[in-house]
Amino acid sequence: MIKKQPRALMVQGTGSNVGKSILTTALCRIFLEDGLRVAPFKAQNMALNAYATRDGLEMSRAQALQAAACRLDPDVRMNPILIKPTTDRASQLVVMGKAMPLMTWGEYNALKPTLRPVVQEAYRSLAEGFDLIVLEGAGSPAEINLMAHDIVNMAAAEMAGASVLLVGDIDAGGVFASLVGTVALLPPSQAERIKGFVLNKFRGDRTILAPGLVQIEEITGRPVVGVVPYLERLLLPEEDSVAFKSGRISRFKKKEGEEALCRIAVIDLPKVSNFTDLDPFCVEPDVEISILRPGEALEKDGRLPDVVILPGSKNVAGDLHLLRQHHFDRALREFVSGGGEVVGLCGGLQMLGERIEDPHQIEGDRSSVPGLGLLPIKTVLEREKVLRPVAARHLVSGLDLRGFEIHHGRTEAVACHPSFVQISSGLGASAAVRGPLQLGWMSETGRVWGTYLHGLFDDDPFRRWFIDRVRERKGLPPLKEIQATYDIEAMIQRLAEVVRKELDMPAVYDLLGMVGGGNGNHRMAGL
Template sequence: MQACSKALMVQGTTSDAGKSVLVAGLCRVLARKGINVAPFKPQNMALNSAVTIDGGEIGRAQAVQAYACNIEPTIDMNPVLLKPNTDVGAQVIIHGKALTDMDAKTYHNFKPKVMKYVIESFERLQSHYQSVMIEGAGSPAEINLRDRDIANMGFAEEADIPVIIVADIDRGGVFAHLYGTLALLSPSEQNRVVGFVINRFRGDVTLLENGLEWLEEKTGKPVIGVLPYLHGLMLEAEDAININQLCNDEPSLKVVVPILQRTSNHTDFDPLRMHPNVDLVFVGKNQPLPTADLIILPGSKSVRSDLAFIREQGWDTQIARHVRFGGKLMGICGGYQMLGELISDPLGIEGKVGESKGLGYLPLTTELKQQKQLKRSKGTLTLPNQQSVEVFGYEIHAGETSGITRDAPIELSDRKDGAIGWENQVFGTYLHGIFEAPEATGTILHWAGLTKTNGVDFAQMREDGINRVADAIEEYLDLKQLWPDLDIWEK
């Protein structure tokens, strides 16, 4: 395949080195310069996903990167998505649609066939865009994954594209990470590495100079730049849950979210985490649910298994006490299904064939079916004693829920969604991203007991976050080293 000088791949020394954020920032930089650019990630493993304009499912990080390019996300931006449903297996999604479930060994043997789909998507993007910014996965130096690799150097070699390697200095050992990663690559892979980026540096960069000189001398590769630690940066995480609590102005409503074994799309809660009047608390395994105004059950990739996990933790009893004493309870997607009376899986979509008794707060039953629902949705939300407001979001679920009534709280263009129950104390919906609509967030928080809310524009916060990263990239990276043939950089 002919080399594409305007395509660039960002690989990392570790997971969470900053690949997703760096790609988003580089996409915005190129878009600002008038370059028609698109993001790409050959293979993603994440439970955070997004619904594309062409009706498929991709990793949420690639959707954010598409927004950084000022374009709509499409399935070609992430042709392979793996959604773990057990410790050893995952649902395999190809070109936006679920193919099947595979264990790790089966998928490893399947990878050579998958490369065809990856290259197809990459070539389509190349044909439509001037530049493609590519994100690797994990680290290219993971020896056990190098055979049949499609996510890092295996793809870079096949597509014949240059690579930069990013490392997170905040973790410590940054020079060992960079030097060791390069040393573990083959000679041809080393040759395509055009430089290094050091991420999340705090302090005086002159203190790094002798280390940077040593690294360049030992490897023969330039350090493209050192990016500072951007405090308070707001960009949705690719997969790991951000448990860091923010110091909000005057929090007056406490929201608790239990973290399940297969929690999906936890980015639903980012708008609440940033809200000045909300104290958001994530509660993990073996921790009791603290006193709260509102408990929200999140989405789940394995609903029946996570429902059993809730009971194992004793959270079902604690939730019952919370509701009995007047607290509000909400469920999103899988959490919404759990609030019903029954969840059945006659085909074994998420595990063993069978059914599970729900928590019983809503008069609904759910049957898991083969065809996954992938939709972008918008409409109006009307909660008891509240004015109707605009609501939007997206749906990703295998279940079909029965019992939704004509007076359901959400009116979409083609149907009703959601339910209210237990004397107006329990609310459920299929809509992921519901808190990204400012009016809907205000209405739900008011329903939960917040008398006055300052509100947040989450879309604008995300936009500001992307621009902060892009500004730092333009200030601290030598971009002409990355694209010497693009005559767009400051002289």
């Protein structure tokens, strides 16, 4: 047990994608608004959406978002272990922000005795500077086949001395059975840490729900401390690809006439990563975005998309192989020949080139694979990963952008058109990290291009420039003025306001041994 630790609250769930990350984000902002020095913590995260910190280290995008909710710079101590699935049997392990070689799940479990002290020290070091830590669990704490190796759920709660809120997804069905079953499967000493339940993603008549709230407290002895509604159009970056693969970004229907829409198709790669780059398009009134799965035709309802985007990938060679199996290579060449635009982001950029070399087998056992041949570039995957925030300039539009790089690839132009994105300045410690000046390349026509810059579409002026260029190709007038803002801070604030309204915050403070709950006048009980 860590001595002199701050108060700790942990958000665990009945399964994946029930809303743990979002609720943790909301609580971080609520506690901050109430005057507490608060920070997030997740011991282990399995996700392909990553973030590069100012000091050139890698962590989960979800904990970076939670840091933003606390108005803190992302810190790898908030997420000491990140697991990035690369093949069906192996993953890349990132420990305290630094990547390790691929390993199987069995090899990772064998390594855990040496990783527990790393997690404990990260938590101890982080916690020293705060009044409260909000921890997040992973999956379910009641996975009985994984309990012996647990490092992120009840093991983390015990380390931090945390009270636990258990979250269930009522929209998915079976939420009461999931909550009761989770409590029943835990050893009594661990089950005692669960102090209350939160029902997430509720829609409908609350009066129908009322009897269940009473009965579950009678059955378990634990109250439901909140029922959070299903939040439409919440576009905060997702932790993993579950929502993406379910088609979340294609659900934002538009009111404009069919002919006025710019259609963007995003290819669903098996090991898709950092797909949150595409979320900002969902706020635009004149853009319709859809998910294109392997085996599906580019043309739908007699219409081709205006743009096809290849997002990031944690296994470029493997995903390329699948694209070829489904003849996407030929379809994309025909699409470009017909006037379509193809964009590659990070791993997608590498795919557009002539060849990808992986001499160190960083992403699998394929040491060399041909690319799609849409850009005259070649990429070699190096052991050392490029991790840095960057300030960049888009040479075609002249717009300045901010984002980050996170990739193993070193890409060189063979006979390519001049780069259209370049570094103009570093941020913080990243300025000392020197890499290639060019961050992206494009074809002579400008209709095939790619970049290593994550977050480029977060920038409202650049996103509008890009959409207007598509509009002009379709014979539509450019709108020129920004039509919508993609504002993560405003989204966090909206989320916190809704959750504060729906949670019994005095009860939450009570289970923390604190009094207060909404007006900023809180204090530790007994102090």
